[in-house]
Amino acid sequence: MSHPRKRRSGVLVLFLLLAALVAALAVGALGWQRYQAFADGPLGGLEAGGSITVERGDSLPRVIDRLRAAGVTGGETYEWQLLGRQLEAASRLHVGEYALEPGTTPRQLLMAMRQGDTIRYRFTLVEGWNTREMRAALARANPLVQKTAGMTAGELMEALGHPDEHPEGRFLPETYVYGRGDSDLDVLRRAYADMERALAAAWEARDPDTKLKTPYEMLVMASIVEKESAVAEERPQIAGLFERRLKIGMRLQTDPTVIYGIGEDYDxxxxxxxLTTDTPYNTYTRDGLPPTPIAMPGVGALQAVANPAPGDSLYFVAVGDGSGRHLFARTLAEHQANVRKYLQNYRQRVSGMDRAGESR
Incomplete structure (x- = not known):
């Protein structure tokens, strides 16, 4: 028979163990709640447009230190490390720049770093730009790393791995996405490769009766069509007109090539x-195509040159109403009549603009 005092002592021990267990569970629950609040609560000290950069070789503690140095608040180091292990992000941080917008949580930030969801920037190469305009725009692109500043055209193409090529027309007009740390050479390499693919596709799909002998001649012609056509649906018609001129041995007589030959002196x-001063690009004084493209043609211009529209027009002039459209003619007499229409429309448009200015 057990002693009553021993039974009371056993009950007390059990009570104390249960109390300790309950206390431990309560502390654990509070700790978990705090951890969850940290993981899914917004970080403090964030401002619109903020960011942090993960550099090559960075560990999670190094990133945490950088966050602290930037004034970001929230969580203890051990909580960051625990969350990093939970998300399998601690050893899988991708190099790049990450957004720190107000409302960002630690979980969102570490998941972005694990998945490489970096901030992306955009740079657009505009159809019809020449190399000088392209390089000026690249120099203004932020935060693109500038590696080509001061390079000559030859040095630029050598850096891209194409030392024997002229740069004009070699880059496809598109919007290119890049991240912090990328350089202008990175963008140009992609634009060059994209133009190579677009030109190859256009050449493969070309009209078998074309007068153009090589893909490069197609690139040159497409650059002229690009500069002459402000209206996309007119490109095949303009391409067909130039194709017919080549076939009958008529000079192209296109102003954009003359302007390109003038260069930076054009006012x-x-x-x-x-029009009467001879340069390699003056298609009023020289037969055939100019020696190089005069601008960057887009895919639409390449496709128009590959499959020009049929017809019999040999001349064209702007309508003159500001629409960018053209009047096409088969004979010189018809063309001269269209020129008179252009002058009449142009004068009416300018007069209307003057009257609108006076009324203001």
């Missing part, structure tokens, strides 16, 4: 002296 006005 916005093309004069008779420009």
């Amino acid at each position: 916005g006005n093309i004069r008779r002296v420009h």
